[in-house]
Amino acid sequence: MLARRRRQQLEQTKKVIYEGKLYRPLTEEQIRMIDDASMHIFEEIGVCVKYAPAREYWKKAGALVNDETGVCKIGREIVRDCIKKAPGNFTQYGRIDKHNVEQAAFRFYGGTSCEAVSIWDIETGEHRPPNIYDLSAGTRLCDALDNCDLIQSCCYPSELSKELPDINRYFAMIKNTTKHICTGPYRPESVDKIYKMANMVLGREDAFRERPFISLVCGVISPLIMDAGWTETLVRGVELGFPICSPSAPTCGATCPGTLAAQLVLCNVEALMSIVTIQLMKPGHPCFYSAVPMMLDHRDGSFTYATPEAWMQNCAVNQISQWYDIPNYSICGMCDSKVMDMQLGIEMGMGIIMGAMSGSNNMHGSFGLLEGGLTVALENFVVADEVVSMAKRVLRGIEVDEERIALDVFKEVGIGGIFLDQEITRKYSRTEIYYSKLSDRHNFAVWDAAGRPDYAAKAREQAIAIIKSHKPELELDKEVEAAIRAEFPEILPDAGKTMFEK
Amino acid sequence: MSCETIENIMEAVLDGATSEIIPLIDKALEEKHSASEILKDGLIAGMNEVGALFKEGEMFVPEVLISAKTMQKGMERIKPLLVSGDIETVGKVITVTVEGDLHDIGIKLVGMMLEGAGFEVRNIGVDVPASAIVEAVKAETPDILAMSAMLTTTMGNMKEVVDLLKESGLDERLKVMIGGAPTTPDYARKIGAFYGADASDAVKVAREIIRK
Secondary structure: OHHHHHHHHOOOOOOOOOEOOOOOOOOHHHHHHHHHHHHHHHHHHOEEEOOHHHHHHHHHHOOEEOOOOOEEEOOHHHHHHHHHHOOOOEEEOOOOHHHOEEEOOOEOOEEEOOOEOEEEOOOOOOEEOOOHHHHHHHHHHHHHOOOOOEEOOOEOOOOOOOOOOHHHHHHHHHHHOOOEEEOOOOOOOHHHHHHHHHHHHHOOOOHHHHOOOEEEEOOOEOOOEEOHHHHHHHHHHHHHOOOEEOOEOOEEOOOEOOOHHHHHHHHHHHHHHHHHHHHHHOOOOOEOEEEOOEEEEOOOOEEEOOOHHHHHHHHHHHHHHHHHOOOEEEOOOOOOOOOOOHHHHHHHHHHHHHHHHOOOOOEEEEEOOEHHHOEEOOHHHHHHHHHHHHHHHHHHOOOOOHHHHOHHHHHHHOOOOOOOOOHHHHHHOOOOOOOOOOOOOOOHHHHHHOOOOOHHHHHHHHHHHHHHHOOOOOOOOHHHHHHHHHHOOOOOOOOOOOOOOO | OOOHHHHHHHHHHHHOOOOOHHHHHHHHHHOOOOHHHHHHHHHHHHHHHHHHHHHHOOOOHHHHHHHHHHHHHHHHHHHHHOOOOOOOOOOEEEEEEEOOOOOOHHHHHHHHHHHHOOOEEEEOOOOEOHHHHHHHHHHHOOOEEEEEOOOHHHHHHHHHHHHHHHHOOOOOOOEEEEEOOOOOHHHHHHHOOEEOOOHHHHHHHHHHHHHO
């Protein structure tokens, strides 16, 4: 009751929409070839659907199903029909409307990615396993930063039991944000629990179906396997109304032939096989075209996220999703660097701008992790917020109109004149230009006199200040929280607190 | 003593409302406010606030300049009404761009901000030879000479000016400050001048110089 009333009181504003149509790595012909090759794979090789209940849907639709091996071969007409049924736009709800993400082709949205197993301690600089306070702080920070739209669990709290980590993770996140949570559980059994908890948060049974403020991220095993556990999660998630991301994540040369083209074909088949499953189950259910192509460094077998190929591939994924008109889930902005150094800066800058320009709808990794997703530095979120802002400025573009061309001002001020004190300069001084909170543009003397401020140190200071001072717009009612904790006794006493609230 | 109209004048300066300042000042005069009050509590108070906001990064250069324009417009209106002694100039400054250099946006910004801070400022132009600068100092007897250069090649002329001032014996009363992209605190120290890192720093330095 209380929660609903408070929700109605909050101001209704909407997110500004930025569209990225500027970078299109593939030609129409290339996309057709990838699409055609994918259909051949569906028809001639098939995919392995390990979870029997999911296979039933394929069977019913007319696929050739081998229940012993799990392999399903399906005709392209059925695949194309499912592509058509997958909605081209849908809403990923926040707990308040102003955080709603209205998904549609080309729209640039992003956020954190899952899920680091190490953290650079924000106060001591120590490299250590993360804890529940770190997850809460990271979520809180993302709630505060304007350019984080969708929040994944940024780190795995190492004190959680291996058997029951999920409820703690979601609870800690719900306590710290009213934005859309887009993250997956470790166990299929958790889906029902998350649904129950979400309804308790919203104040009414089945309220979640009207305001699904959580998307589930599942996964597949390359090449061509829909894993049992993840598919069970996916199926249950669809039944309960969660939007689904089920990313294909092949490594080029390991789980697909070692070419970019082949990797895109595999990404396509695997992205579509989840979509087929979902649309056969429930036509029109919101789901993403999800693929996270990764590269290998063949010199030593390292996984790499931040390479030109990886960026291009993820942008190609986005482009193909636009061809099918299904919102995309991909990665750009994730870094291979272990620390916040020059390498990180380059990786974030290039990845984020390319992803934005290609219309990345769910760019998990724009609020990047380090070490290919294994390490998190919370202060990096503040940096990411800036880089994403700059990318959005590029997407906003250059406005050319009579007023801005300002011929009359040229005439008035004339040859050799100054325009700094002209009204038109002042009028647009705040909007034509993006103002950085972190980049230092002073001359040496000023910078030197200020103590040679260090970029990462500034980011850290800002991050700590935000974590300490920011509160999400909705706080859980005490009774609601007590009821949730009673229902799920595995929730740690401090779940939801940042390290400064211990 | 303050009232709504005086506050509105201050806000007009803050907002850079060039079209409103004259009607507001006329209204204040009708309400029997003195020109001195309009100057101190309206115009100068407004520019002081602008300076503070600029320093904090809340106001931007184009906004500052239009605020200064507004203040100047107001100044012109009330100057004839001011009794001598009403304007207590903090100090008198000559600003100039040295020989061989045509850049003056920075020094003009410095000039505007110094005026906003209550200094009397006279800009004597660009590409001015050392001898002409010294002549101007002789004629105007400023408290401060503020020199600007944008090019490393013209920077050396600043030393020439300082040396010439010493020779002419004008360096006793006068203080020199320099600024501009290639200049550094080290170079300023070497030639016996003060250094202003940017426009608002220049105002700070000028104030400190005057106090000594």
